[in-house]
Amino acid sequence: MVDAFVQDGFNFGRYCPGSELSPAAAANPSAFLGSYFTPETTYYWRVRTVEAGTGQTIHSWWSEPLSFTVSPTASAAAIELVAPVPGALNVPPKNLGFSWQILATADAFDWVLSKNADLSAPVQSKTGLTGTATTYSGTLDYGTVYYWQVTAYKEGAAISVSPVGTFTTAATGAFCSAIDGLCFATQAELVAHNAEVSGHPAPTPFWVWVVIAIGAVLVIVVIVLIFRTRRV
Secondary structure, three states: OEEEEEEOOOOOEEEEOHHHOOHHHHOOOHHHHHHHOOOOOEEEEEEEEOEOOOOOEOOOOOOOOEEEEOOOOHHHHOEEEEEOOOOEEEEOOEEEEEEEEEOOOOOEEEEEEEOOOOOOOOOEEEEEEOOOEEEEEEEOOOOOEEEEEEEEEEOOEEEEEOOOEEEEEOOOOOEEOOOOOOEEOOHHHHHHHHHHHHOOOOOOOHHHHHHHHHHHHHHHHHHHHHHHHHHO
């Protein structure tokens, strides 16, 4: 018969006397402590004998401590693809940003982008990302469906794989932005769009400056006529 003791090193500890478990159960802590474990927590455990072969109660030295880490729950490990929103249409084909989120603790991510639903022949893939975002700095094809996926890792082991996300890039046109690749039917729409995404106001059209100049000239003429009329 053996005793067992399990703790997380900080807040939790449980002593299991020999009456609660057999040597076989002691070799597998989850067999007697399954309901006590907290996801993503490392536990340390050890055992000792309490009954000799003669039936006498004799306590041996505690064994060397061993450890194990509880995996995150399925819901916490699920990866949510944030942007582009799955199924998004009219997505800018240039300098496109990708982002995702996960509740579980992950220290690295793999990301893959492809024109194929099975993610074969990727347009681009990245491994070992430490954040939950990345950017494709090239220009994607216009009017094309793309597929992407993220895999999360913790200490070198994969803990979650996201669903495959899809999006469709915008159609091409006569006037395309050098910033994000979106195209428009008129130059005016393109200028307004670039001003919006860059945070700078659109330049004033030339005809507006012509109108302002004509107005200024007319004001000067009126003032001159008024002064001349008063002298007469």
